[in-house]
Amino acid sequence: MKVQKIGVRPVFDSRGKETIEVVFRAKRIFSAKIPSGASRGTGEASVFTPAAAKKSAEKVQEKLRGKEFCSLREFDLALLALDSSSRKEKIGGNVALGLSIAAARALAFEKNQEPWELLSEEFFPKVKAPLPLLFSNVINGGAHARSNLDLQEYMFVADPSGDLLGAVRQLISLYRELGALLKKERRVTLLPRGDEGGYALDFSNNLEPLELLQRIVEEKGLGRTFSLALDAAASQFFRKGRYSFDGALRTSQELHEFYLHAAENVPLLFSVEDPFAEQDREAFRAFLKKAGKSMWVVGDDLTATHAEEIRNARGLVNGVIIKPNQVGTVTETCEALEEARKQGMKVIVSHRSGETSDQFIVHLARACGADGVKLGAPAGERMGKYNELLRVYTV
Ligand code: PGA
Numbered sequence: 532m533k534v535q536k537i538g539v540r541p542v543f544d545s546r547g548k549e550t551i552e553v554v555f556r557a558k559r560i561f562s563a564k565i566p567s568g569a570s571r572g573t574g575e576a577s578v579f580t581p582a583a584a585k586k587s588a589e590k591v592q593e594k595l596r597g598k599e600f601c602s603l604r605e606f607d608l609a610l611l612a613l614d615s616s617s618r619k620e621k622i623g624g625n626v627a628l629g630l631s632i633a634a635a636r637a638l639a640f641e642k643n644q645e646p647w648e649l650l651s652e653e654f655f656p657k658v659k660a661p662l663p664l665l666f667s668n669v670i671n672g673g674a675h676a677r678s679n680l681d682l683q684e685y686m687f688v689a690d691p692s693g694d695l696l697g698a699v700r701q702l703i704s705l706y707r708e709l710g711a712l713l714k715k716e717r718r719v720t721l722l723p724r725g726d727e728g729g730y731a732l733d734f735s736n737n738l739e740p741l742e743l744l745q746r747i748v749e750e751k752g753l754g755r756t757f758s759l760a761l762d763a764a765a766s767q768f769f770r771k772g773r774y775s776f777d778g779a780l781r782t783s784q785e786l787h788e789f790y791l792h793a794a795e796n797v798p799l800l801f802s803v804e805d806p807f808a809e810q811d812r813e814a815f816r817a818f819l820k821k822a823g824k825s826m827w828v829v830g831d832d833l834t835a836t837h838a839e840e841i842r843n844a845r846g847l848v849n850g851v852i853i854k855p856n857q858v859g860t861v862t863e864t865c866e867a868l869e870e871a872r873k874q875g876m877k878v879i880v881s882h883r884s885g886e887t888s889d890q891f892i893v894h895l896a897r898a899c900g901a902d903g904v905k906l907g908a909p910a911g912e913r914m915g916k917y918n919e920l921l922r923v924y925t926v
Pocket residue numbers: 567568569570571762764831852881882883884885
């Protein structure tokens with residue numbers, strides 16, 4: 532693959548905020564659109580504005596134009612040689628990732644492959660891809676909604692067990708069921724929604740939405756194929772060593788007890804992401820020790836898709852979220868995945884709250900054999916990723 536031209540154009544994400552599309556000419560034009568998060572970990576790669584990204588792309592073009600690359604790793608190493616800073620402050624994490632994804636597409640095209648096939652061959656040759664659990668955020672709180680919920684995401688988790696299409700169908704029907712029930716209970720005809728398409732309403736406390744989701748799953752008799760998960764995104768409500776939670780300042784221990792109480796009262800709850808703030812490492816350790824046998828304790832802000840952070844999170848979590856734009860190249864994302872596997876951790880490939888129509892993460896999930904994918908509510912702009920999932924997992 533020979534690099535001919537590199538550029539950046541501003542595009543808008545699902546929140547209507549400006550982000551970038553990287554345009555890359557090799558044999559023909561390839562591109563990649565980059566999503567953005569609202570609850571970001573401190574270790575995440577830098578995000579350049581479209582104007583700064585454009586300048587950065589010009590500089591990268593000067594260095595790479597006319598160069599030939601045989602593999603994605605080789606291309607990404609060339610990017611890393613231009614910027615070895617941990618947060619990619621020189622070329623911009625979003626610029627680097629756009630280039631890396633577009634280069635993956637160019638290489639796949641030249642080999643007459645789907646992007647997931649290229650990733651699979653280069654990074655995960657021995658991996659068999661089982662169908663992933665579908666983590667679907669149906670009640671939005673925290674930084675994704677203007678409701679009183681401190682916890683950011685309440686998710687239905689569908690287990691496709693051999694029938695992906697059926698699982699997506701059931702997920703859509705449960706999501707609608709939930710909407711119908713909320714409308715009836717609240718006596719409204721329309722429901723506000725948060726950034727990831729979940730319903731965004733006030734509740735009497737942070738436990739109530741979980742109890743509601745469990746009730747719906749059980750009433751429909753779907754307790755075998757559906758379970759529940761939370762993303763607390765607890766860094767967002769951490770203030771000077773305490774958690775501003777359910778109307779009071781709580782200690783880590785009190786929050787720990789809340790999760791145990793939730794798991795006891797809502798047996799379908801099996802996974803909690805970022806239960807504590809990223810700097811509250813001892814709280815993670817104590818919680819994993821207590822709950823890690825029966826629950827997935829998942830790091831997101833804590834590990835930020837960096838292999839080294841994942842290594843350091845041993846004993847703190849037994850699962851990690853993987854978001855390529857937290858680290859900035861596909862190769863480093865795959866290294867983070869490899870490290871997670873080495874540690875025996877579950878991996879969940881995830882979208883961001885500010886999404887685009889770019890479907891690359893679905894290819895990544897397929898190639899690495901992800902245990903789960905997090906794609907938001909089955910509605911609106913999020914639907915594209917469910918459809919891509921159906922395409923790449925049923926070839
Ligand atoms: P973000 O949230 O994309 O707004 O960072 C998603 C998450 O915390 O998992």
